[in-house]
Amino acid sequence: MVDETQTWAGPPTTERSSREDRPQPHARHRHGRGRRGHAAHSPAEAGGPARARPSEGCYAALDLGTNNCRLLVARPTANGFRVVDAFSRIVRLGEGLIGSGRLGEAAMDRAVDALGVCAAKIRSRHIAGARLIATEACRSALNGADFIRRVERETGLALEIVDRETEARLAAAGCTPLVDPYSDGAVLFDIGGGSTEVVWLDRVETCDGGPPAAIIRAWVSVPLGVVTVAERHGGVKVTRDDFEAMVTEFSPHLDGFVKAVGPHNCGRLHLLGTSGTVTTIAGVHLDLPRYDRSQVDGTWLGAEQVRVVVDRLIEMPFSERAANPCIGVERADLVLAGCAILEAVRRAFPCDRLRVADRGLREGILVELMRADGVWREGVEAPVARTNT
Incomplete structure (x- = not known):
């Protein structure tokens, strides 16, 4: 396997610097181009509704x-946004990708079916702005570009294949409100299906009344996620030796990032996790009878509490994992791969506290779209809406 880990860092950060001194990855226009050159379009350009005024319309974010x-799909509020519609479906687009290098027909069919539902939801709203992104599976597959063209042909949605820098930035934008403002920042990690992004993150209060802005000091993107790790090591019956082998495979990918971060005090940092892995751990820790976002998002867990839950999951037989209401059949063979990635991050950054985020890329997209349109600034004239013909 070729090591495609990507790391970025600014100047040494042993001292806290001002906002102006802290480098950030360059922002891309919301209708910019993806890695393979596919333009991201508004829903109107993709056969959807006309673009509405920011004050009147909704914003859509698809991942x-x-x-x-x-x-x-969300509508701006005085200092944030309110979700008016949502959709989530496990499609396993990357199933078998690590072996073949291509997206499988059945996986693409599942994804197109789900995207058809998304397209209908988007078209039913007056949309002021949208960004529709695809990540690691489409980024790395030999037929990723062909699949994107199929999606547009069959659903009308023009997906943008984003690079890893953009993925890290969007996750940071979505999770920054949960960074403890009294800490020295957070180590944010987003454990995906095919890649994992880890970001050393600060926050700064904004002057437009909206959510705090993300200040990225360093980031790394590792081409390993729960699907790829589980396919390589197995996910149904996982022994402690299997688990440790997963941790061992992932850990070296963080070495360059740890060096880029430089000297730091983990006692002054905290971990901030956004993924099905950490929300599952929180749900199991809370012993929820069914998953409840309102109880999970923003929850703090101590290092020992995380360890206890992970040990419990390793000891669980597959049937018990599948029956757990916070895991389910569709995630039961992936959760321990995610826990192994989390363990690698915890060993690299042994912080005492972990905050759980049931938010991420989509929320980051919404914040960037709304901020670009000035929805939280007073006295900003909204663009003229187009009408359907």
């Missing part, structure tokens, strides 16, 4: 990952 297809 097609290696494992999940997710959509959020």
Whole structure:
């Protein structure tokens, strides 16, 4: 396997610097071009509704990952946004990709079916702005570009294949409100199906009344996620030796990132996790009878609490994992791969506290779209809406 890990860092950060001194990855226009040159279009350009005024319309964010297809539709509020529609379905688009290098027909069919539902939801709203992205599976597959063309042909949605820098930035934008403002920042990790992004993150309060802005000090993108790790090591019957082998495979990919971060005090940092792995751990820890986002998002877990839950999951037989209401059949063979990636991050950054985020890329997209349109600034004239013909 070729090591495609990507790391970025600014100057040494042993001292806290001002906002102006902290480098950030360059932002891309919301209708920019993806890695393979596919332009991202507004829903109107993709056969959807006309673009509405920001004050009148909704914003749409779609994330097609290696494992999940997710959509959020939201309307701006005084200092954030309110979700008015959502969709999530496990499609396992990256199933078998690690062996063949290609997206499989059955996996593409599942994804197109889910995207058809998303397209109908988007077309039913007056949309002020949208960004529809695809990540690691489409990024790395030999037939990723062909699949994107099929999606547009069959659903009318023009997906943008984003690079890893953009993926890290969007996750940071979505999760920044959960960074403890009294800490020295957070180590954010987003464990996906085909890749994992880890970001050393600060936050800064904005002057437009919207959510705090993300300040990225360093980031790394590792081409391993729950689907790829589980396919390599197995996910149904996982022994402690199997689990440790997963951790051992992932850990070296963080070495360059740890060096880029430089000297740091983990006692002044905290972990911030966004993925099905950490929300599952929180749900199991809370012993929820069914998954409840309102109880999970923003939850703090101590290092010992995380260890206890992970040990419990390793000891669980597959049938018990599948029956757990916070895991389910569709995730039962992936959760321990995610826990192994989390363990590698915890060993690299042994922080005492972990905050759980049931938010991420989609929320980051919404924040960037709304901020670009100035929805939280007073006295900003909204663009003229187009009308359907």
